[in-house]
Structures are given as structure tokens and as C-alpha cells.
Amino acid sequence: MAPSGFRRGRVAVGRLLGGLLGLWLVLWTGAGLRVEPAAAQEAPSPLPRIEAAETMFEQALRAFQQEEYGIAARRFEEAYTQFGFHRKTTAAMLMAGKALYRSGRYAEAIRVLEDLMRTYPTSRYVDEARRVAGYARQQQEGTAQATQPLQLGIALPLTGDDVALSQAMFNGIRLAVEEYNEAPDTRRPIRMVFRDTGNDPARARAAVQELAEANVDVVIGPLFSEEARAAAAAAERARVPLVVPLDASNGVAEGRDYVFQANPTLTMRGRLMARFAVRNLRLRDFAVVAEFGNAASERMAEGFQDEVLREGAALHYFKLLPSAADWYRLPEEVGPDTLANVEALYLPIAGARATTYVGAALSGLARMGVSLRVLGNSAWHDLPMAQQASAFSTTYANIFEVNPDNPAVRAFLQRFRALTGEAPAEQNQRLVYTGYDVARYLTHHLAAAPRSLPDALRAAEPYEGLALRLDFREGPVNQGVFFHRYRLGQIDRLR
Known part of the structure; x- marks a missing residue:
């Protein structure tokens, strides 16, 4: 389990595109680029009226109104260049600038509009020309920004005893970034920026x-x-999105707008198991036995208890065993009569000897002769005593699973070997796959919404990677887990 292994532990890149979106709405709803001032009736003017120029202007105006901006720009230019100075000259220059702007030719629009302001500084169109030229400059900057690389910050320990852990996670991140950058439809490549934590x-x-x-x-x-806690506070202050890949402790992401935890907290794992039991397994009567002094076991038990009650189900019994050794004494500690009205018993077992204690708990339940469903956590995954677990239809929430038969997994391993010369070491698999899945998830949403990534993550449909599920729709702590059941000595995925 991640907590036991990892217990030891800018502002966003500008708001230009957000501002441009508002600007775009202004321009296209007619509030910013009105046609009427330059096109409609003018006050009597001593300037000459040239019919050919008037006709050219009207033709250009019709093209503009029909959104044929390239044609309109040419006609307006002809109207102010071919007939000398006349009463439509400045209006034609303004409208030429607007047509060029609408067609995305921002540099040309700026040139024409600046020419108008410089040549005819007393024209009544100068203020509007200045405004449109400003819009064009912003669009120029936005276009340049849109071709610049996106930047993925990586904050990992790069010195000391944990370099090997960072290298394993970075290998996964790197493969995801390379995959994204090499895709034919990638418009903005991703650049990685490192800092040593x-x-x-x-x-x-x-x-x-x-x-x-x-x-x-x-x-x-x-x-x-x-x-992670220190980094989360800094990220929230700077308003830069931060995704913590492994830490499962409470208080890192909760209550923050820019911080996300890819690894469900221990409390969340208990909550998700309870929610699944009530909503999907249709169970209503529960008991919990956990281990006192084992923080992981206690936190999961508390989360399970809270969610059962929140769902309106019944919790008939809650006990913290005095020590890990008491998993061997489950019949004496609990007793069969205590579980008489219980449909499901949640046993969140954690620690280095979790598999041993799981076996002890199953043996104790068998001696008690109870008929109920056992609910568990990741420690119940891939047990050597699968038949014993099947006797209780043992169902558990799992946060990490790699299917070696998945073609995408096989392709990933091939690329990993090409990068490192070997397969991921068994002790580093969690790091490698987590780095890859988190980075791949982020590259997709970052490319689609670089200026509003936190909102994009909160609105995104659940993502299933090679080993992780990611789901932030209900909060900054990941709620994506796998649910499995033992049946006939085999493991079935329920969801």
C-alpha cells in the first residue's frame, strides 16, 4: 500500500487566452466592431462625393456583412487608394482594418489602422481604429503563444537515497510525454522542467x-x-496546478482549488468501498474490524463507517483490535453472535505482513461458521488463499492493477525496454506506471485546456490508464478505483 511505502514523507502561464475569449465575444456580438459608424449615414461633408468610390464602398460593405472578409478588405482598400481623398476615405480605411482583423491578418490590420491614425489624426474614426488595432496586437500575441511549448513541471527528489524512485517515476512520465509529442496531431509540444525537492x-x-x-x-x-503538503500550499498560493502522484495522506488536496491527489487517501478508500457495497452490492447491514494503532487500517475504517451512515445503511459493530496479533484471535475478539445480523464485514488490513493477517482473518471467520460477505482493501488483491476468500465472496477496492494481457501494456513495456534496456523492476512498477498514467492523463487535458486545467480535470470523465483510474469529478482526491471479487478461486473484476 502506498502510505506505508511513501509515508516519509505561476501564477498560471498568463491569462491571455481567457482575455481573448472575452474579447472574441465582444467583437463577434457587434459590441466592439460595429459596422454602422463607418458605413451608415454621415453628416453633411465638404469633402467630395465620388460615385465610383461610394459604389466600391457599398460593395465592400456587403461583402463584410456576408463574412467574406478577404473580398471586403480588397474592396475597402481600393475605395481609399484609387480615388484620392474623398468623404469615404477614412471610413474605408477603418473598415479595411476590421476586415483584415476578421480574416486573421493581424499585422496588415495594424498597418492600415496605424496609417489611418497617423495620416488623419482628427478623424472621428481614430478612437475605434486604436481599439481594433489593440485587439489585433493581442491576437498576434495569442497566436504566438499558441505555438509555444506547454511546460510540465516535475518536482521530485533528484539527489540522495530516493533518486532511484524518482528515476522510475520519471521514466514513466518521459514515455507519456514522448508519446504525446510524437503524435501527428500534436500542435503544442510539451517541455519538461525539473526541480529537486x-x-x-x-x-x-x-x-x-x-x-x-x-x-x-x-x-x-x-x-x-x-x-507534498509543503508543495501543495505553495502551488495553491501561486495558482499553479499540482498533481501529487503517490501520497495518500489526508490534508494535502482537500479544500484546495489547484491541488489534486492521484492516489486516493486512506479515508477515501474506505468511503469508496462502503459506497460500492451499498449502491452496487445492495448491502445494508455492516460491521467493521480494524487494527488499533495502524494508521492506515484506522483511516480506512473511519472512512467506511462515515460513508455507510451517509448512505443511510446500518453499522451494527465497529471494533479496533488491540494489536496485529489479534487477527489470529478473531473468533475470541469478535464472536459469531456479534455478526449474526451482519451482511458484510469490512476488514481493512494494512502493513508489511498484511497478506499473513488476511489469511489469519479468513481462517478465523471459517472457524466461526459465519455466513457473510467480506469486504477489503488493496491488501486483499491476488491472495494465495483464493479459495478461502471465495468462500466469503470477498470483494475489495483496489487502487492499482496492471493487466499483462492488455495490448497497450505490452506496447508500453516494449517502449520501456527500448528506453532503459530492461523491464520495470518489480519494486518500481507502481512508480513507473503511476508516472506514465498521470502524465498521459495530464497531457490530454493540458493540450485541450491549458489555461483552465483544474476546471478541466474536475469536469473530465473517469480515465482508465494502464494501471490507474483517475476521477476528480467529486473533488480533488481521486475516486477512481477497481472493484474485484473472489469467486471459485478466481478474481473477477466487478467494475
């Missing part, structure tokens, strides 16, 4: 601040709890 909250905080100052679009990291 060390094993120090202060360094992690500084790393995120530096990445924000470097105008990264999103940050992945850090690895450990204390560094």
Missing part, C-alpha cells in the same frame, strides 16, 4: 515556487507526505 519540505516548497516563476502549466510531484 530533496527530502525536505522547505526545498519542496521552493521547487514549486521556482516552477511557478518559470511559468509551467502543471506540476507532478512530490513523492512523500511532508514534501
Whole structure:
């Protein structure tokens, strides 16, 4: 489980496109680029009326109104260049600038409009020309920005004993970024920017601040709890999106707008198991047995309890065993009569010897002769005692699963070997696949919504990667998990 292994632990790249969107709405609803002032009736003028110029202007105006901006720009230009100075000259220049703007020819629009302002500074169209020229300059800047690389910040320990862990996660991130950059439809490549978090909250905080100052679009990291909390606070202040890939402790992302946890918190895991049991398994009567002093077990049990009650179901029994050794004494600690009216018993078992304690708990339940469904956590995945687990239709929430028969997994492993010369080490698989899945998820949403990534993540449909599910629709803590059941000595995926 991630917590036991990882317990030790800019402002966004400008708001130009957001501003341009508002500008676009102004322009296209007619509030900013009105045709009427330059086209409609003018006050009596001492300037000469040239019928050919008047006709040319009217033709250009019709083309503009029909959204044929290229034709309109040429006709307006002819109207103010071919007939000397006349009463439509400045109006034609203004409208030529507008037509060029509408057709995306911003530099030409600026040139014409500046010529109008410089040559005829007392014209009544000067203010509007200045306004449209300003819009064109903003669009020029936005177009240039749209071709610049997106920036993915990576905040991991790059020195010390944890370099190997960072390297494993980075290999996954790198493969996802390379895959994105090599895609034929990629319009803005992604550039990776690194900062060293060390094993120090202060360094992690500084790393995120530096990445924000470097105008990264999103940050992945850090690895450990204390560094993650410090980085989360810095990211929230700088308003730069931060996705914490591994830490599962409470208080990192909750209540924040720019911070997300890819690894469900322990409390969330308990909640999700309870929700699935009530809504999908149609169970209503529950009991919980967890281990006192085991923080992971306690947090999952608390989350399960809270969600059962929130769902309106009944929790008949809740017990914290005094020690891990008491998993061997489950009949004595609980007793069969206690579970007489219980449909499902939640056993969140955690720690280095979790599989051993799971076996002890199953043996104890068998001795008790109870008929109920066992609910569990990731420690119940891929047990050697599958037949015993099947006897209780054991169902559990799992946060990490790799299907070796998945063609996408096989393709990933081939690319990984090409990069590193070997398959991911067993102890590093979680890091490698997490790096890849989180980065691949982010590259997709970053390309689609670089200026509103937090909103995009909150609105996104659940994502299923090679090993993770990611779902932030109900909050900044991932709610994407797998649900499995033991049946006839085999593991079935229920959802």
C-alpha cells in the first residue's frame, strides 16, 4: 500500500487566452466592431462625393456583412487608394482594418489602422481604429503563444537515497510525454522542467515556487507526505496546478482549488468501498474490524463507517483490535453472535505482513461458521488463499492493477525496454506506471485546456490508464478505483 511505502514523507502561464475569449465575444456580438459608424449615414461633408468610390464602398460593405472578409478588405482598400481623398476615405480605411482583423491578418490590420491614425489624426474614426488595432496586437500575441511549448513541471527528489524512485517515476512520465509529442496531431509540444525537492519540505516548497516563476502549466510531484503538503500550499498560493502522484495522506488536496491527489487517501478508500457495497452490492447491514494503532487500517475504517451512515445503511459493530496479533484471535475478539445480523464485514488490513493477517482473518471467520460477505482493501488483491476468500465472496477496492494481457501494456513495456534496456523492476512498477498514467492523463487535458486545467480535470470523465483510474469529478482526491471479487478461486473484476 502506498502510505506505508511513501509515508516519509505561476501564477498560471498568463491569462491571455481567457482575455481573448472575452474579447472574441465582444467583437463577434457587434459590441466592439460595429459596422454602422463607418458605413451608415454621415453628416453633411465638404469633402467630395465620388460615385465610383461610394459604389466600391457599398460593395465592400456587403461583402463584410456576408463574412467574406478577404473580398471586403480588397474592396475597402481600393475605395481609399484609387480615388484620392474623398468623404469615404477614412471610413474605408477603418473598415479595411476590421476586415483584415476578421480574416486573421493581424499585422496588415495594424498597418492600415496605424496609417489611418497617423495620416488623419482628427478623424472621428481614430478612437475605434486604436481599439481594433489593440485587439489585433493581442491576437498576434495569442497566436504566438499558441505555438509555444506547454511546460510540465516535475518536482521530485533528484539527489540522495530516493533518486532511484524518482528515476522510475520519471521514466514513466518521459514515455507519456514522448508519446504525446510524437503524435501527428500534436500542435503544442510539451517541455519538461525539473526541480529537486530533496527530502525536505522547505526545498519542496521552493521547487514549486521556482516552477511557478518559470511559468509551467502543471506540476507532478512530490513523492512523500511532508514534501507534498509543503508543495501543495505553495502551488495553491501561486495558482499553479499540482498533481501529487503517490501520497495518500489526508490534508494535502482537500479544500484546495489547484491541488489534486492521484492516489486516493486512506479515508477515501474506505468511503469508496462502503459506497460500492451499498449502491452496487445492495448491502445494508455492516460491521467493521480494524487494527488499533495502524494508521492506515484506522483511516480506512473511519472512512467506511462515515460513508455507510451517509448512505443511510446500518453499522451494527465497529471494533479496533488491540494489536496485529489479534487477527489470529478473531473468533475470541469478535464472536459469531456479534455478526449474526451482519451482511458484510469490512476488514481493512494494512502493513508489511498484511497478506499473513488476511489469511489469519479468513481462517478465523471459517472457524466461526459465519455466513457473510467480506469486504477489503488493496491488501486483499491476488491472495494465495483464493479459495478461502471465495468462500466469503470477498470483494475489495483496489487502487492499482496492471493487466499483462492488455495490448497497450505490452506496447508500453516494449517502449520501456527500448528506453532503459530492461523491464520495470518489480519494486518500481507502481512508480513507473503511476508516472506514465498521470502524465498521459495530464497531457490530454493540458493540450485541450491549458489555461483552465483544474476546471478541466474536475469536469473530465473517469480515465482508465494502464494501471490507474483517475476521477476528480467529486473533488480533488481521486475516486477512481477497481472493484474485484473472489469467486471459485478466481478474481473477477466487478467494475
